[in-house]
Amino acid sequence: MNIAFILFNGVTALDFVGVYDAVTRLKTMKFIPDLKWDLCAFTEEIVDGTGLIFTPARVKESLEPYDMVIVPGGFGTRTLVNDASFIDWLKTAENSKIKASVCTGSLLFGAAGFLEGKSATTHPNAFRELETYCTVLDQRIVDEGDLITARGVSSSIDLGLYLCEKLAGFDAKEQIRKQMDYQT
Template identity: 55%
Template sequence: MKIAFVLFDGVTFLDFVGFYDVIYRLNQFECSKGVTWDICGLTDEITDELGMKVKVQKIRPHLADYDMVFVPGGLGTRKLRFDETFVNWLREAQDVKYKVSVCTGSLLWGAAGVLQGKKATTHPRAYDLLAEYCDVVRERIVRDGNVITGGGVSTSIDLGLYVIEWLAGVDAMHEVKQQLDYPYLPPKVVEILEA
């Protein structure tokens, strides 16, 4: 599996790092070895909403070449959803096997048309913005077919654990929880089965 982590100016780095720190552990398990990833953006350096900077590995790669595309949230999403260059780039992931977001990253999937006819979630303070694009489910994690969305910032770890369990099994998820010293019970996950 090849994963693209999509970053942008105004991202909340905890959205990204919470998921990343969990999901990179897929390579520990026999059934999910061989996972690779790229940290991607439209420019070579991204500045988060607090001023922290990070270098990206791939500048505007073709997102259709990935198996999973992950989009974090952040204050920058409010304006970025109207940025045609970014939204058109994200549209390249329309046929990617797994489309994942946490927090207001779902607004960007919505702007790219990925959430049309789907159910999704986001940060509770952005439910009204997400309603423009899809049916909003007020839960921490929603999986509608191959689109998986998570709630606010802290959900990034829960979301990563859900994806680990989904791809590598419940034992793998419990092993990662122990590695992280993560004592919390998994949140309710709303799963919409495709017809």
């Protein structure tokens, strides 16, 4: 399993880190020993909304080789939905088995055409924006099979654990949840 974590300027760090921490434990806790991941971006340096800097491993490379693509949210999504070059790059994830998003990352999936005919969720403040792409559900996580969306920033850990269960089963998810000391 090969995962692309998408980063962009204006990302909300917790949207990324919450899901990243849970999912990468699938490898570090030996549930999926051959799990691989990359931090992928359209620019060489990423700065979140508070000045935290990330350095992606892959820049402008096709997302086609990835089994799963995970897109966090953040205020940067509001500009990127209209950035044709970025959206064309994101569209290279079209054949990924799973596309998952946190918060307003779902807006980017919508702009890429991935939400057509589907239901999704996002932060409640962005429900109206998401309605232009799909049916919006006021739920913590919406699973449409190959496309999974999570609500606001705090749902990032929920999405990570949800993906752990989807990939490795309930027992693996529970062991990871307990190791993270995450209360249900």
